Amino acid sequence: MNKGIIFDIKEFAINDGPGIRLTIFMKGCPLRCLWCHNPEGLSQKPQINYKTGCVTGVEYSVEQIFNRVRKFKDIFQLSGGGITFSGGEPLMQADFVYDVASNLTDIHKTLDTSGFCNSQIFKKMLSIFNLIYYDIKLVNDDLHQKFTGVSNKIILENLKILERSGVPYHIRIPLIPNITDTKDNLNDIKNLILSLENRPLRVDALPYNALAGGKYDSYNMEYPLKDINDVNNIENLKEFNQALTQNKIEIIGEEVKCLQKN
Numbered sequence: 001m002n003k004g005i006i007f008d009i010k011e012f013a014i015n016d017g018p019g020i021r022l023t024i025f026m027k028g029c030p031l032r033c034l035w036c037h038n039p040e041g042l043s044q045k046p047q048i049n050y051k052t053g054c055v056t057g058v059e060y061s062v063e064q065i066f067n068r069v070r071k072f073k074d075i076f077q078l079s080g081g082g083i084t085f086s087g088g089e090p091l092m093q094a095d096f097v098y099d100v101a102s103n104l105t106d107i108h109k110t111l112d113t114s115g116f117c118n119s120q121i122f123k124k125m126l127s128i129f130n131l132i133y134y135d136i137k138l139v140n141d142d143l144h145q146k147f148t149g150v151s152n153k154i155i156l157e158n159l160k161i162l163e164r165s166g167v168p169y170h171i172r173i174p175l176i177p178n179i180t181d182t183k184d185n186l187n188d189i190k191n192l193i194l195s196l197e198n199r200p201l202r203v204d205a206l207p208y209n210a211l212a213g214g215k216y217d218s219y220n221m222e223y224p225l226k227d228i229n230d231v232n233n234i235e236n237l238k239e240f241n242q243a244l245t246q247n248k249i250e251i252i253g254e255e256v257k258c259l260q261k262n
């Protein structure tokens, strides 16, 4: 059976899907988003954390994950929770994720993905997951390549596959000041969402995390956005929020709180 490289396992997670969850952070991501707040999740190889002296990135067998999950079965049942695969990009280790998830038939499974993966693999995953968290960052492909290092073509194609699959999903938008929270990009995302026949259950607008660069030093890496103005554009968010709510799309996220504050 396959083994997976994991950089963290979060127990009792409450923001990674319904109920109380066990979140598995798979190591390795094909994207290089300038704002990534998990630099230890970018490379698939184990890395030294120079602050702690520990190695980040441990190999787990499928059986080891099963054993971990078994301990939480009652909690999952009582809370309506389950297991979430996040990263990094979990589908970079698709065989391992499939081996684990396909055998946990009685547990709710959430996949948190950038959508950047082979469409055949993505379809296979849709057959076993109960909920998908799907990131949309930038609709303009030139900007997507500039700020994430890859084209969004496959991501937008997989979004079509996702909406037609009938699997419930959330769209998640990282709001990066002057990069993804621009008027043009939010307008493009709004149009993209409205063009979907099967709408997402929710749109999660994720405010910029001013501490995003906090872990880079530990891995002798430099945070690419260290000079960023870390305040999101409230006016653009307000328009985006209004446009989606007018179309009966529920938006969950800090930006709603921002709007209430202002």
Ligand code: SF4
Pocket (backbone or CB within 6 Å): 029, 030, 031, 032, 033, 035, 036, 037, 038, 041, 042, 087, 088, 089, 114
């Ligand atoms: S997709 Fe997520 S994990 Fe990968 S680089 Fe972007 S923010 Fe980081």
